[in-house]
Amino acid sequence: MGNLKDKIFYRAINDSIDELRKEMCEQYKPKKEDRFFTNGITYELSEAKLVQGGVHFEISSKIPQEILPKKGLNEKYFKNVRDLMNAKGKKKPIDVKMENIIRSTNVNEIKERDYVKCTYMYKDSELFTDKEVGKVVKQVMSKKLRLPAIKGITTVAGQAVIYLMQENIYNGALRHITDLIKSNEEVMKKYKKALKKTAGA
Numbered sequence: 001m002g003n004l005k006d007k008i009f010y011r012a013i014n015d016s017i018d019e020l021r022k023e024m025c026e027q028y029k030p031k032k033e034d035r036f037f038t039n040g041i042t043y044e045l046s047e048a049k050l051v052q053g054g055v056h057f058e059i060s061s062k063i064p065q066e067i068l069p070k071k072g073l074n075e076k077y078f079k080n081v082r083d084l085m086n087a088k089g090k091k092k093p094i095d096v097k098m099e100n101i102i103r104s105t106n107v108n109e110i111k112e113r114d115y116v117k118c119t120y121m122y123k124d125s126e127l128f129t130d131k132e133v134g135k136v137v138k139q140v141m142s143k144k145l146r147l148p149a150i151k152g153i154t155t156v157a158g159q160a161v162i163y164l165m166q167e168n169i170y171n172g173a174l175r176h177i178t179d180l181i182k183s184n185e186e187v188m189k190k191y192k193k194a195l196k197k198t199a200g201a
Contacts, residue, residue: 006050008152012162013048013055016170021045024177040064041184044115045177048169054123055169059177060099061184063114067191074098074114077187081116084183089175093118116184120176128164136160 021034024045028038035044041061048057061081063074078098085096099117137156139145147159 004152008150008162009165010048010050012150012166013050013169016166017045017048017057017173020170020173020177038181039185039188040066041181041188043177043180045173051121054121055127056094056119056121057169057173058117058119059173059180060115060117061180063098063116064188065114067188073191077191078114078116080187080190081180081183084186085116085118085179088179088183091120091172091175093176094121095119116180118176118180120172122169122172126172127168128161132164133157133160136163 021036024036024043025034028036028043031037031042033044035042037043041064043062044060046058046060048055063077065074068074068077075098082096086092096116096118099115101113101115136145136147137160140147140156140160147156147163150159150162153159153162
């Protein structure tokens with residue numbers, strides 16, 4: 001039963017991540033491999049994974065090497081974005097690192113890019129609590145809320161757990177990806193301004 005539960009939880013959580021990814025691609029410019037592009041930067045939202053005691057997922061953004069001509073600026077840009085992400089909101093990433101990713105665009109071309117990657121961990125208690133489940137069950141029983149049928153889940157309480165997990169993962173991931181977009185915009189303005197001053201000197 002534990003294995004079935006994990007499969008149901010995994011699918012439910014990733015349905016929410018898939019929904020958010022789709023919405024981001026519709027709101028901004030879609031790119032290959034379910035990534036999206038806005039204000040000169042490509043973003044990616046990873047598949048969520050079940051870990052001991054909760055769930056974790058990653059969001060990442062490409063470091064705009066095109067506007068960082070000087071050696072060492074990639075690392076500086078990363079640190080600026082990292083510091084902003086660690087300062088935003090109540091929920092902090094458990095890790096922020098700079099990752100080098102190599103992508104093959106075709107047989108003759110390979111692109112190497114640096115990314116800011118933020119990892120988030122949500123404990124089970126952040127996804128649902130007995131109190132929250134009770135509230136949802138009460139709403140369902142009073143016909144104020146209708147939950148979709150879920151294969152393998154036969155009780156209203158079980159459906160409420162899935163509902164809360166999906167809502168909390170979706171809302172959390174949306175906040176984090178929005179924070180990452182805002183952080184990049186803030187740092188980009190700073191660097192563009194500095195480059196203009198350098199060019200005009």
